[in-house]
Amino acid sequence: EDQVTQSPEALRLQEGESSSLNCSYTVSGLRGLFWYRQDPGKGPEFLFTLYSAGEEKEKERLKATLTKKESFLHITAPKPEDSATYLCAVPQGGSGNTPLVFGKGTRLSVIA
């Protein structure tokens, strides 16, 4: 069973059309939820970390929020340069240095 599920798989927006991406997780005792951006042919680039329900982080047109079961990445008035795949990841669980487990990502296209 996937520990991290992202939706939608793909999203096409007009420039300026705000929307939200969803990440739901099933690991217990969440020790951080990470959002990354991945451009084609590149490595994931860190955006945000959230640690507790109710927490919010913002960066330019992006805002990430966290509840007990899911996280949202809100994109306000997106621009074409926001086009990328957005990845959500959580530590696998247990103690110590458990690896980050990634979702399949949401492929965002912003059309001018």
Place this chain on the structure above:
Amino acid sequence: EPEVTQTPSHQVTQMGQEVILRCVPISNHLYFYWYRQILGQKVEFLVSFYNNEISEKSEIFDDQFSVERPDGSNFTLKIRSTKLEDSAMYFCASSLGIAGANVLTFGAGSRLTVL
């Protein structure tokens, strides 16, 4: 800004050949990782490395794979006898501390094509 550097950016090899992918993590980071991403699929964990030994590995990381930190700066992934299904993008990452509490910084990746 510090970055993780990977070489080569693209390698083409014949099935059964050995491949070594190289990474230079961020200099003050202590934890090192290899992930892979098959085209169109999700980023998958292979192995983590700390204090000169493997700390975690996935089912993918079988006896054909090995990692090494041969000196104070490089971190390598070796695939002994490549298979067609090893074709993927391989990402090296490093972090200052353990993964949950610290950000993983990824390199740009090494694309491996096995023919």
